[in-house]
Amino acid sequence: MHILYTDCAHEIRRSTLLPIQETNLATIYDIAKAAGVTAATVSYVLSGKGSISQATREKVMRYASELGYRPNLIARSLIKQETHTIGLVIPHIINPFYAGIAETVERSAYARGFRTMITNTYEDERLGAELLEDLAARRVDGIIALPGGLSFSAIQSMIASGLPVICCLWEEEEGQEVSLAVGLDFKRGGQLVAEHLLGLGHRRISVIVDVKANGRIDHHLRFTGCQEAxxxxxxxxxxxxxxxxxxxxxxxxAAAHQLLHLPNPPTAIFATNDLMAIGAMVAAWKLGMRVPADLSIIGFDNIALAPFTSPPLTTINVDRDRLVKLALDLLLSIIEGKQLEPPPLLAPELIARASTAICPASR
Incomplete structure (x- = not known):
């Protein structure tokens, strides 16, 4: 059975007795009338189906172009039960790291025929749960979810509903491992930080770590890796x-200002993300300290701003392009009914720049 794609707005206007000429939206009936063919023929041509002569196809497509026809994607998605849209849930797009992720996901998804709906949780788990439900109600084909404002239970509930969800860059608490995830070896990243600073002779090493209002360490794996090393x-x-x-x-x-006023202040600071590391640079500058001559500072994420700070920031690189490709491959394979094993954790890489140097006491 062949189903005709009709224009919803056109049908609504007809049902409310508004004159058709009040809308600029051309329908397959308008094309059929102009081309002198049936609406079914137009539908076959636009969907690429049916045994239609080349001459008729060209004529239909010419009139579709002249009339400014646009397919009703909403109606088509209802028929096919797919929207070619994915949801991306992030904490804050104002954070350059997540802005970079969003840009990479949108660009990569578009190249593969999908649109992206991007939404922010603002670190609010109640809002995060609502946003997941909202994306599901809008019939996205799948979701890529980043941590911050998404509870483990909300993710599990969405997966149980049958909607594919890929968790990306989660630092799970013990017993909360998600089955479909693409991530980074955060613990190894923390170890690399410690090894780098120890190799420069630092022994008074501070850590500025993301801690939530409930006392939970958000960056616990990178913190633990550094601590253990x-x-x-x-x-x-x-x-x-x-x-x-x-x-x-x-x-x-604020955290660096407090640390640098200790009776025996640190010679190096590891901030568990780049924004906090840049904030620490500002604190040092306000106190008249030179980075890295008086204080070494290292971050985590390698955001786009990191090479352009003064001095350029040493940090742990997260390969966003590779990460997004793996996440999309996994998500789209599930959408297409295929079964793929989640990829192994990506290996972090330390990018040594000018914000770290030999400890003053070791010179």
């Missing part, structure tokens, strides 16, 4: 040198 090098992390932030520039500045 320091302990293994007989240089355990001093609890007094750990300060809390919230992944923002302001929190990084």
């Amino acid at each position: 320091l302990a293994n090098a007989a240089c355990p992390l001093d609890a007094a040198l750990v300060s809390n932030g919230d992944s923002s520039l302001e929190s990084g500045e």
